Amino acid sequence: MIKPLYKYEPKNGFTRWLDARLPVLTLIHGSFVVFPTPRNLNYWYSFGAILTVMLASQIVTGIVLAMHYIPHTSLAFASVEDIMRNVNFGWLLRYLHANGASFFFIAVYIHMFRGLYYGSYKEPREVLWILGVLLYVLMVATAFFGYVLPWGQMSFWAATVITNLFGAIPLIGESITTWLLGGFSVDSPTLNRFYSLHYLLPFMIAGVVVLHIWALHVPGNGNPVGIQVRVPQDTVPFHPYYTVKDGLAIVVFLFVLAVVVFYQPNALSHPDNYIPADPLKTPAHIVPEWYLLPFYAILRAVPSKLGGVLALGAAIFVLFLVPWLDTSRVRSATYRPIYRQFFWIFVITCVGLTWLGSQPPEGGYVIAGRILTIYYFLHFLVVLPVVGLVEKPKPLPASINDPVLPPGESVRQAAE
Amino acid sequence: MATHILTRAARFGAVIALALFGLSASAPAQEELQEEQAHEALHFPIEAPERRSWSFDGFFGKFDPAQLRRGLQVYRDVCQNCHALSMVPFRTLADEGGPQFTPEQAAEIAGAYTVTDGPDDQGLMFTRQARLSDHFPSIFANPQAAAFANNGAYPPDLSLMAKARSVPSGFPWFIFDALRFYQEGGPDYIAGFLTGYRDPPPGEEPPPGTYYNVHFGADDETAMPPQLFDGIVRYTDGAPQTVEQYAEDVAAFLMWTAEPHLVARKRLGFQVLIFLAAFIGLMYATKRRVWAPVH
Numbered sequence: 001m002i003k004p005l006y007k008y009e010p011k012n013g014f015t016r017w018l019d020a021r022l023p024v025l026t027l028i029h030g031s032f033v034v035f036p037t038p039r040n041l042n043y044w045y046s047f048g049a050i051l052t053v054m055l056a057s058q059i060v061t062g063i064v065l066a067m068h069y070i071p072h073t074s075l076a077f078a079s080v081e082d083i084m085r086n087v088n089f090g091w092l093l094r095y096l097h098a099n100g101a102s103f104f105f106i107a108v109y110i111h112m113f114r115g116l117y118y119g120s121y122k123e124p125r126e127v128l129w130i131l132g133v134l135l136y137v138l139m140v141a142t143a144f145f146g147y148v149l150p151w152g153q154m155s156f157w158a159a160t161v162i163t164n165l166f167g168a169i170p171l172i173g174e175s176i177t178t179w180l181l182g183g184f185s186v187d188s189p190t191l192n193r194f195y196s197l198h199y200l201l202p203f204m205i206a207g208v209v210v211l212h213i214w215a216l217h218v219p220g221n222g223n224p225v226g227i228q229v230r231v232p233q234d235t236v237p238f239h240p241y242y243t244v245k246d247g248l249a250i251v252v253f254l255f256v257l258a259v260v261v262f263y264q265p266n267a268l269s270h271p272d273n274y275i276p277a278d279p280l281k282t283p284a285h286i287v288p289e290w291y292l293l294p295f296y297a298i299l300r301a302v303p304s305k306l307g308g309v310l311a312l313g314a315a316i317f318v319l320f321l322v323p324w325l326d327t328s329r330v331r332s333a334t335y336r337p338i339y340r341q342f343f344w345i346f347v348i349t350c351v352g353l354t355w356l357g358s359q360p361p362e363g364g365y366v367i368a369g370r371i372l373t374i375y376y377f378l379h380f381l382v383v384l385p386v387v388g389l390v391e392k393p394k395p396l397p398a399s400i401n402d403p404v405l406p407p408g409e410s411v412r413q414a415a416e
Numbered sequence: 417m418a419t420h421i422l423t424r425a426a427r428f429g430a431v432i433a434l435a436l437f438g439l440s441a442s443a444p445a446q447e448e449l450q451e452e453q454a455h456e457a458l459h460f461p462i463e464a465p466e467r468r469s470w471s472f473d474g475f476f477g478k479f480d481p482a483q484l485r486r487g488l489q490v491y492r493d494v495c496q497n498c499h500a501l502s503m504v505p506f507r508t509l510a511d512e513g514g515p516q517f518t519p520e521q522a523a524e525i526a527g528a529y530t531v532t533d534g535p536d537d538q539g540l541m542f543t544r545q546a547r548l549s550d551h552f553p554s555i556f557a558n559p560q561a562a563a564f565a566n567n568g569a570y571p572p573d574l575s576l577m578a579k580a581r582s583v584p585s586g587f588p589w590f591i592f593d594a595l596r597f598y599q600e601g602g603p604d605y606i607a608g609f610l611t612g613y614r615d616p617p618p619g620e621e622p623p624p625g626t627y628y629n630v631h632f633g634a635d636d637e638t639a640m641p642p643q644l645f646d647g648i649v650r651y652t653d654g655a656p657q658t659v660e661q662y663a664e665d666v667a668a669f670l671m672w673t674a675e676p677h678l679v680a681r682k683r684l685g686f687q688v689l690i691f692l693a694a695f696i697g698l699m700y701a702t703k704r705r706v707w708a709p710v711h
């Protein structure tokens with residue numbers, strides 16, 4: 001357990017009174033002010049803070065949108081347009097919320113690849129990693145439900161395609177689908193329950209985020225070198241060091257978000273979703289939002305429907321197992337010359353699957369999709385265990401101070 | 417040290433590339449290579465419409481009120497015979513950043529339409545002159561009636577048309593589109609569609625009730641007959657009375673109906689970016705100072 005260096009001293013009568021009864025100020029002080037944080041975290045470690053900001057932004061914009069949105073098939077599309085046209089700054093709220101979801105996923109993917117690169121999931125941070133994957137699953141569900149709400153053509157048909165997948169489950173599939181839909185096809189009962197769940201899940205996400213940070217603060221942050229913090233000189237207090245560093249990263253991220261929200265707010269969405277849902281007219285090309293495309297590619301790579309659904313589930317489930325699939329004792333890919341190459345191959349595989357997910361399922365695309373799907377699983381099931389066993393890691397520095405300070409300086413600092 | 421910076425830069429590049437891939441993937445139509453598209457809707461069976469320049473494109477783009485007024489005139493003289501514009505209230509014709517009629521002029525335009533209202537205190541529906549708070553009424557009672565009057569093809573509501581169509585640019589080029597802030601695929605498409613009628617190639621007779629159109633997104637021929645001919649709408653502001661001009665004017669007008677707050681959005685966006693840029697500068701300076709003793 002990481003112990004903060006200084007204990008919280010309440011400064012005035014009220015805080016003394018409160019803290020003696022509920023030490024919430026001590027908790028905040030210990031977790032976000034004096035919390036000892038490795039001094040060598042790079043900007044890839046800022047994405048957790050960015051994610052927290054994005055969650056808050058989604059909840060705030062979402063709650064205001066919900067004050068104007070009407071979850072009924074005959075009114076949903078018009079109510080979203082009413083927000084865009086007639087609610088003061090409604091266009092801003094909606095564009096922030098819709099593009100915010102995309103940026104939330106950009107941040108979570110960077111956060112996850114960061115974890116895979118630096119071995120952040122390794123002992124003693126397995127539970128932290130598992131909670132992270134759970135957060136990702138909740139985000140996917142939230143975004144899927146959210147995408148249905150504007151009730152455009154893509155909303156409707158994505159809902160139809162995805163809920164149909166449950167029909168592939170043997171024996172009980174049909175009943176499950178009917179139960180999920182609240183009927184025999186996607187209709188008002190479906191929209192209503194999806195709206196309810198879309199409102200619920202972000203708060204569950206917020207709850208899991210608390211557990212995630214708790215699980216982070218027991219062993220403390222990992223770091224790019226991957227060796228444990230040994231001496232107090234290896235760390236700096238979270239405030240002001242990381243409040244300013246993460247703060248800078250957050251503002252830069254928001255800048256990029258603002259460029260998209262204000263200058264190309266529809267670049268990340270499909271034009272068909274500006275056509276009201278029409279159950280009688282199938283779009284030429286049904287595609288999910290970009291952040292779900294890799295899984296869509298995996299789904300379609302398997303020739304049988306049930307097989308596709310199982311592969312899709314397995315592709316996410318395998319992430320839970322990563323802490324035990326990786327056999328290497330060295331955390332950071334910086335010191336793992338072979339794993340590092342495989343890491344980048346895996347990144348390219350995921351980018352490739354994203355692209356293939358947007359292509360029609362035919363000809364060369366299907367073959368490429370199958371190859372990349374197989375490689376996706378090989379990476380986890382073969383590369384991670386085998387490379388860990390055969391690879392000879394580079395020598396690790398003696399302390400996390402070594403790589404950041406010029407030679408000689410670390411000795412002086414340690415002696416201080 | 418130098419190599420360290422280089423690898424950092426390379427990794428940063430990879431992330432940007434990843435993000436851009438993500439961007440592209442969202443608009444699937446954007447990525448499909450032209451040749452592969454022949455059989456898919458949105459992938460121009462014959463020829464992609466050209467890209468035009470618009471007063472409202474780019475960083476500081478604004479609608480040209482005179483153009484929007486001409487576009488409204490084309491809509492009222494021609495398109496309105498078939499297409500509804502149900503999301504547009506008359507009052508917005510007087511809004512800042514739109515066609516900027518005076519409220520009196522907008523009321524006069526509304527007054528030219530009749531709408532059904534009621535029931536009155538005897539329980540009867542009645543018709544009355546439209547007011548500023550009304551939306552453009554459709555001349556058809558419902559979509560079925562509109563389709564029936566058009567050989568079974570439904571003329572879609574045009575309110576959002578400019579955001580419901582696009583001109584995809586194909587796989588690597590979407591990156592440049594994003595960097596150029598290209599968002600005008602909708603109006604490019606509409607103007608292209610309206611000017612895309614040609615004589616069919618010899619031997620290729622369009623089925624009855626359809627018209628050969630090289631820029632139609634869904635097929636070789638469309639159920640919409642050619643509508644624009646030189647001189648059919650009388651402009652009073654001296655603008656050329658050509659098919660090209662009509663098509664661009666009505667496309668610009670439809671961009672406004674689809675995105676009525678575009679001008680406000682770009683203006684506010686600029687202020688927000690200035691603010692965030694200054695904020696970044698301050699945060700960067702603070703971060704440097706705070707970290708100086710540690711580095």
Ligand code: HEM
Pocket residue numbers: 055058059060061062063064065066069080094097098101104139142143144146147148149150198199201202203205
């Ligand atoms: C984890 C956080 C969240 C994510 C990832 C998310 C994602 C999404 C997405 C992708 C859409 C479709 C956007 C569109 O096309 O307009 C959407 C719409 C919506 N969301 Fe969320 N959302 C989140 C949180 C919330 C919260 C907390 C609320 C309300 C309390 C909310 C309320 C709404 C409403 C009312 C809509 C429909 C209006 C619209 O289409 O703009 N969302 N959400």
